[in-house]
Each structure stands twice: as C-alpha cells, then as structure tokens.
Amino acid sequence: MDEIQKTDKIEEVTKKVNEVLDLSKIEDLIKKNEIEFELDGQKYRIKKPDFKQKQEAYQKRIEKFTELLGNEKYLLEDALKKMYLKRGIDIDGMFKKTVQLQKERDSFSMKLGELIANKGSESEMEQYRLEIERVNREIQEFSMKRTVFLEFSIENQVLIYTYSYLTSMITEKLIKDGDSEKWVNVWNSLEEFQQDKEKVSNRISYYAAFIIGMDADV
Amino acid sequence: MNFDTISNIRKLAKSSYYQTIYSIGKEHDFKIFENNINLTDLQITFLKYLGFYSSLLTDVAMGDVDEVVLKYEIYEDAYMLYKSKKDRKALTNREPPTPQKSSSWIFKNPPRSE
Numbered sequence: 001m002d003e004i005q006k007t008d009k010i011e012e013v014t015k016k017v018n019e020v021l022d023l024s025k026i027e028d029l030i031k032k033n034e035i036e037f038e039l040d041g042q043k044y045r046i047k048k049p050d051f052k053q054k055q056e057a058y059q060k061r062i063e064k065f066t067e068l069l070g071n072e073k074y075l076l077e078d079a080l081k082k083m084y085l086k087r088g089i090d091i092d093g094m095f096k097k098t099v100q101l102q103k104e105r106d107s108f109s110m111k112l113g114e115l116i117a118n119k120g121s122e123s124e125m126e127q128y129r130l131e132i133e134r135v136n137r138e139i140q141e142f143s144m145k146r147t148v149f150l151e152f153s154i155e156n157q158v159l160i161y162t163y164s165y166l167t168s169m170i171t172e173k174l175i176k177d178g179d180s181e182k183w184v185n186v187w188n189s190l191e192e193f194q195q196d197k198e199k200v201s202n203r204i205s206y207y208a209a210f211i212i213g214m215d216a217d218v
Numbered sequence: 219m220n221f222d223t224i225s226n227i228r229k230l231a232k233s234s235y236y237q238t239i240y241s242i243g244k245e246h247d248f249k250i251f252e253n254n255i256n257l258t259d260l261q262i263t264f265l266k267y268l269g270f271y272s273s274l275l276t277d278v279a280m281g282d283v284d285e286v287v288l289k290y291e292i293y294e295d296a297y298m299l300y301k302s303k304k305d306r307k308a309l310t311n312r313e314p315p316t317p318q319k320s321s322s323w324i325f326k327n328p329p330r331s332e
Contacts, residue, residue, distance in 0.1 A: 109299050112296035
C-alpha cells in the first residue's frame, strides 16, 4: 500500500468513525464514562479503565516495548525518521512546517478576532476564515502523513498494542444468567480479541478509542 | 479526536440545555455527568467547551461582541483567542498597586497615662 492509498484509508476510517459517532452518540459518551450499544442483537458495554486496569496495561506496555526493542526487525521512531530522510522524506521537517503553519493560523486568528471584537467588515472576516480553513487543511494533511509514515515505529506499535489490550479488558456483553442478566467480559485474553470477527472488534474499537483516550498513553 | 467529533462536542456545549445545566451546576453543585471521577477525555473536552461558551455567550448577551461571532466556530475561536491575549496583556501592563500607607500608629502602645 503506497502513501496515497494509506492516507485515503485513514480518511475512510475517519469517515466511518464520524458515521458511527453522530451527535446523539457523542451525547451518550459524554453523560458517563461508559457506553452501551447493540450489535447484531447483542448488548455490549465499554467502561473507562480503572486504576488497576491502567496499571496492568502499563506493565504490558513495558513488556511489549522491551520485546520489540530486542527484535532487530523493528525500529524506533528516530531510526525510522533517519531511514526516511535517506529516501528524501523529511518527517522532522514536516513537524517544523506544522508548527510554522500553527503560528500562521494563530496570526490570522488574532487579526480575525480583533476584527470581530471591533465590529469590522464581514467580507474581511470571511477572507480570514477561508485562510484559516486552508491552513487547517494543510496541518491535517501533514499530521496524517506523519501518522502514516511512522505507523510501523516501535512507539506506535506499542501504543496500538496498549489500546488493543485495554479494549479487550474493558469490553463486556450482557448474557442471560438464569432468570436475570449479567455483564461478562467478551474476551478472556488479547489473543481472543484479535481473533474475533473483524466487524465486531472494529465497531468496538471505535467506541473504545473514545472511552480509553489518553489512558493508552499511560 | 478529529475535527468532526470536536465540532459535535461544541454543538452540545453551546446548546441552551447544557449551558443552563452548567450555570445551575456552578451555583448549586448540580451534576453534569453520571460519574464524578475518572472522567474521559471526551468529558474533559466537553467541560472545557462549556466554560468557553459560557464566557462567549455572556459577552454576546452583554453586547461586548456582535452575534456574528456565533456564525462559525473559527470566528468563536478567533474572538476568544484575541480576548484572552488582550486580557493577559492588560494584566501584565497593569502598574503594580502602590502600597498604601500603613496606619502603623494603631499598633503602637497607647501613651502611658502619667
């Protein structure tokens, strides 16, 4: 898969996430730190990891990082960047360009803000808005490219692993227990989660990513 | 979190329903979320925007800024950025308060009566 195809893939996934996360779903996600939903007639629940689960994930993260570091097939972000540079792709340069664009956006925003505060002309406001939108698109593009290029770095692989581990820990399903019902873990291990039907785990991953958030970066 | 998700969070935070809950909550310890602790990133972002819109809508209501600011999120961000930088600048440029003459005489021992 080349870079353009990868960027298209990211955009496709982002679109899918947006379809899943409409306004009402976002409202559900905001009300509490868990979400319930139905998939193929089965009720699922994803709860934000507690302190103990986060600690377990942290231990797993260390183990995974050490394991990948000991395997010469995998490269750290810095080493990967050096390899890209030899092929003419400057990832740090992209980052610097992003910072520069953010400064440009802030400068436009300040001018626009001043115009709004002083009841300036609406056509001038519109021009600044379009400029800011253009800069935002460029920033997003650089950010997507950077994500694609560094996808296989050890740091990114460890982050994906931690997300998957936490997702497999915090996802429950509602089952019948005699006359009543109870919530049980969907998977007993990460391996079980990874081998599950793609459709089920993909939809769950969308929601889990929002519930887990920065907790994967423990 | 992508732009669309943040935009949806902003729509909710800007709504009169959540703004009312937010203002009541500040005065009467009213709960916005079902959980008090272990907030998700989404909830924290939502709280941040509740405060953002509370301040912005107050400015609109007070006539400090024209309603045009609510036309686009980019306008809202730009105005709030300008306002915060202007406020910060005003705060930094403010002269330090001159120390008032202390009325030290009140701490002195009263004159001894002969």
